[in-house]
Amino acid sequence: MKGLKVVTVTLSTLLLVACASQEPSLDTSLYDGKPIDTLSSEEPPKTEKEAIMRGDTALSAGNVDLALYEYIRSLSFENGQFRDRSLYNIGRIHQSRGNLPLADKAYSLALEENPNNVQVLEQLGSIYSKSGDINQGKSYFLKAINADQIRFGNSETLVSKDLQSSKEVAELKSDAKSPEFAYMGLGVIADLEKDHSLAQAFYKQALSIEPNSAKTLTNVGYSFYMSGDYRKAQRFTLEALDKDPGDDKALNNLALIYLAKGEITRAINVFSRHMDKPEALNNVGYFLILQGKPDQAIPYLQQAIDTKSTYYKVANENLERALALVREGEASDKQ
Structure with a gap:
């Protein structure tokens, strides 16, 4: 039995070597996925373009490991015309997976090509x-x-x-x-x-x-908010939310704009679109403090504490801060 196991392993190894010998030598240093021998039983691609097309097809089908492998295969052909594009695709796959070192490596190699x-x-x-x-x-x-x-x-x-x-x-x-x-x-x-x-x-x-980029529209709106142009800030932010109604960043920005304009009830309503009421009240209090309005923040923080005990600690800390700032302001006024 021991001898049989040795023969089986040896034959398996020979088969893998035989398969690998049918195509150019691959540099798998850019590969990070499941074992390569489990990916495809097809004949190796005959050209760079064929390998790229296989990669594109696999990627559109959601088979990311196979796509990565096929793009790497395309790099093995001498005098390739699209190496920078393949390396870009490899980099994007690694970037989407959060593997930034391999993404950076692929992109750097792409720049050597172009x-x-x-x-x-x-x-x-x-x-x-x-x-x-x-x-x-x-x-x-x-x-x-x-x-x-x-x-x-x-x-x-x-x-x-x-x-x-x-x-x-x-x-x-x-x-x-x-x-x-x-x-x-x-x-x-x-x-x-x-x-x-x-x-x-x-x-x-x-x-x-x-x-139609909701992300850019959101950034434009926030830029106008920071420069104090609340009218334009509101217009661009609402346009962003028209493109993506559930965008948390745009919703937060819109609430901040309303707070800056003194429209506190509208700010609470916007926060409440993507968080529960106590958290919305706490956020309003917190941002009013940041805007230098601790006296206005106090009642909203007290409501947050009264509404839900789980927010007691966070809202109470903000309330203590607001009360301290109010006392400091009153003390300085008397001097």
Whole structure:
């Protein structure tokens, strides 16, 4: 019996080697999924295009591991014409799974093949920005836009620019293929740097590429909220909610806008659309404190405490803070 087991394992190994020998050697360092030998029993692809088509088909069918494997297979063909695109697809799969090191590796290899791949540059900007490396993220977003301007034959590219004015942004060319998320990402960064007019110029470009983007509309609304233009903030935020009524971020922003306008009841109603009433009351109290209105916050925090005991601790801490701020204000008035 022991001898039989050894023979079986040996034959199995020989079969795998035989299968592998039918196609070019694969570099599986970019693969992260279930065992490759369980993915497909089809003959190996004969061309780069066939491998990519198989990957596209598998991806559309939801077979992500097989798609990843087929895209990696496409890289094994010498003098491939679409290597950067395959590497982009590989990067997107890893990025969607949260495997950022492999996504970054795939994208970096793609840029070696084509330094002006707009989609790759855009995704690298997104990865670095979300990880907290704002400067690196900004750099990749600018490179994505620069590459897009090269596509248009725009002689005034961004190689020596940092896009520091709304006029410069407005002069850029764009179409449906332009990097919407790079423009939006630069808008978010400009808002973080408190340059709201520049941020709004970037968002305008993003909306010219995709006018129905709820995410961009939400960011535009928040940008106007931060700059104190509550009328425009409300208009864009409501437009975002028209596209995606359940967007939590847009709902929160709309509630903040109503609070800034002094429309507290409307703010409570908006918060209550995606949280229970005590939490909505606590949120109203909390944000009124942040807006420098601790005296107005007190009754809403007390209602939150009275309505649901599970919010007692959080709401009570906010209430204590509000009362302390009110006492400090009264003491300073007497001096």
